[in-house]
Amino acid sequence: DAKTTQPPSMDCAEGRAANLPCNHSTISGNEYVYWYRQIHSQGPQYIIHGLKNNETNEMASLIITEDRKSSTLILPHATLRDTAVYYCIAMDSNYQLIWGAGTKLIIKP
Amino acid sequence: DTAVSQTPKYLVTQMGNDKSIKCEQNLGHDTMYWYKQDSKKFLKIMFSYNNKELIINETVPNRFSPKSPDKAHLNLHINSLELGDSAVYFCASSATSLGAEAFFGQGTRLTVV
Numbered sequence: 324d325a326k327t328t329q330p331p332s333m334d335c336a337e338g339r340a341a342n343l344p345c346n347h348s349t350i351s352g353n354e355y356v357y358w359y360r361q362i363h364s365q366g367p368q369y370i371i372h373g374l375k376n377n378e379t380n381e382m383a384s385l386i387i388t389e390d391r392k393s394s395t396l397i398l399p400h401a402t403l404r405d406t407a408v409y410y411c412i413a414m415d416s417n418y419q420l421i422w423g424a425g426t427k428l429i430i431k432p
Numbered sequence: 433d434t435a436v437s438q439t440p441k442y443l444v445t446q447m448g449n450d451k452s453i454k455c456e457q458n459l460g461h462d463t464m465y466w467y468k469q470d471s472k473k474f475l476k477i478m479f480s481y482n483n484k485e486l487i488i489n490e491t492v493p494n495r496f497s498p499k500s501p502d503k504a505h506l507n508l509h510i511n512s513l514e515l516g517d518s519a520v521y522f523c524a525s526s527a528t529s530l531g532a533e534a535f536f537g538q539g540t541r542l543t544v545v
Contacts, residue, residue: 359534366436366522366536367475408473419487420534422475 327356327411332427341398343426345411348392354414358385358396360407361425367410370396401430435459438523438537445513446545453508453540455523464506465534466498467522475522481506482528513544 328346335341347356357372371378371385373394378385384397398405410425438455445451457464463482469475479498480487486498495511510517523537 364539366524366538367534368536369533372533410475419477419480419489424472424474 326421327413327423329409329411329423329426331424332429334429334431335398335401337403337430337432338400341401341405341428341430343396343398343409343411343428344393345396346393347411347413350391350413352391356385356387356394357412357414357420358383359410359412360405360428361410362404362407370409401428403430403432406430435535436523436525436537438521438540440540441538442541442543444543444545447513447515449513450509450511451513451542452510453521453523453542455506455508455537456504457523457525457535458504459525459527459535461525461527461535462503463526463528464500465524465526466506466508467524467536469520469522469539471519478508479506510542513542515544518542518544 355372355374358370359367360370361367370382371380373385373387387394406429408425408427410422412420412422415421436457465480466478467475468478478489478492481498481500497509498506499509500506520539520541522539524534526534
């Protein structure tokens with residue numbers, strides 16, 4: 324099972340791009356990387372996922388390195404409502420999401 | 433309309449009691465899950481269930497049991513509650529059992545006293 328590591332916390336100024344790194348050096352070739360976030364007192368919310376190629380949707384972009392050992396989630400124009408804990412997750416062999424401690428992202432005005 | 437709803441939102445009960453948390457999804461998804469989030473905020477999967485297969489996290493005590501009356505519901509029954517069961521429990525669903533995008537409920541904060 325792949326393990327992901329993330330910085331425990333980050334700050335970002337409102338309106339700027341927030342870049343959240345994740346290391347997953349033991350990820351196997353067929354394991355997707357998922358990103359979720361959890362706003363205080365709410366359930367987790369899916370953001371994006373990817374395997375090899377970079378991905379973009381209405382919420383964020385996901386940049387995965389060529390060796391797949393790390394990835395970066397990019398929130399292009401962070402708002403105060405983006406303050407949350409962001410989880411970088413890999414799946415295990417049973418297709419279960421294995422959650423880590425996440426990165427607490429604080430968007431400052 | 434709430435996609436994944438769970439009730440109650442808060443539950444305070446005494447040790448030794450038996451309680452249930454209900455979960456319903458209106459997304460037409462095949463797979464539902466129960467997660468536990470402890471005081472350190474780690475999310476751990478307890479069960480995943482679709483109409484064909486129940487996958488149980490081996491660390492979950494057998495006092496916990498999921499019950500699915502139909503594809504849209506997955507309730508969590510807990511027998512003989514212990515202090516260590518205090519946590520926030522999240523229900524979730526996804527279109528297939530192969531992970532994909534999971535939708536979570538708002539959580540049930542269980543406090544055992």
